[in-house]
Amino acid sequence: MRRSGGQQDGDERLLVATDVRKAFAGTVALAGVSLRLEPRSTVGLIGPNGSGKTTLINCVSGVVRPDAGSVRVGGVDLAQRPSHARAKAGVARTFQNIRLFRDLTVAQNCEVALVAQPRARRAETLPVAEVLELLGLADAARERSSALSYGAQRRAELARAAVTAPRFLLLDEPAAGMNERETEELIAAIRALRERLGCGVLVVEHDLGLIGALCDTVEVLDAGNCISRGTPQEVRADPAVIEAYIGGGGEPDRADRAGGTDRTPTPGQIEQTEEVSQ
């Protein structure tokens, strides 16, 4: 079947998640969420703390098996297949927390990722030096990753995912803890990668400046449901989104659950950060 985006469902560069559901011991994390990731497009995933964003990225990347629903790449359902089946299909991800090998150099971290690639995809990988150049890390190639600045470590994580030449790049809060300058460098790095790889990018982020600057479409989750979908401008004007943020962002117990710092922005911040990025 031909879709509006021009990609066919059998296309190996198209990822379609449909009606994904997941509960943890009675807590419904995802109540049936769908999304579509096309080549060269960037989809943003936002929502209050605990709304299901990380669970969705985990279900798409194979870290968590959904209770129901499908995750199709090239028309093949990978939902119940292990992580390495996703890797074979070209799905790569980064995590909220930095997971570099601290005692290895930046280049060695990338090489480890290449060795871990399934045999079927090894011919498609990118040269480490090219990726490090693209991400502004050429001079850091031989440095131990623990010696890098925080922003550079986060870009090194991106490099480690990028050398596998993913068709789908999933980023879980890539700008977490970054200052404004580091975030700007990250936005430029993600754009450069998207251009070089022609991949689809899914980004979970509380920084709505980054979302507005990078994303073609944004999905908004609240309590495991998609409550809005559209361009960054459309979702920011959607009353359902404003209500979700007023209801969720201001609740102290939600801030506590998120570890003490509630990074969920208020509707005013959505307005402000997106205006800055335009």
Ligand SMILES: Nc1ncnc2c1ncn2[C@@H]1O[C@H](COP(=O)(O)OP(=O)(O)OP(=O)(O)O)[C@@H](O)[C@H]1O
């Ligand atoms: N492994 C787990 N065990 C039990 N409950 C979980 C687990 N993972 C997630 N949950 C619960 O599922 C719901 C969704 O969590 P999730 O981490 O996906 O939200 P999120 O939108 O990514 O939140 P945040 O913005 O704070 O990272 C929350 O109620 C959370 O407590």
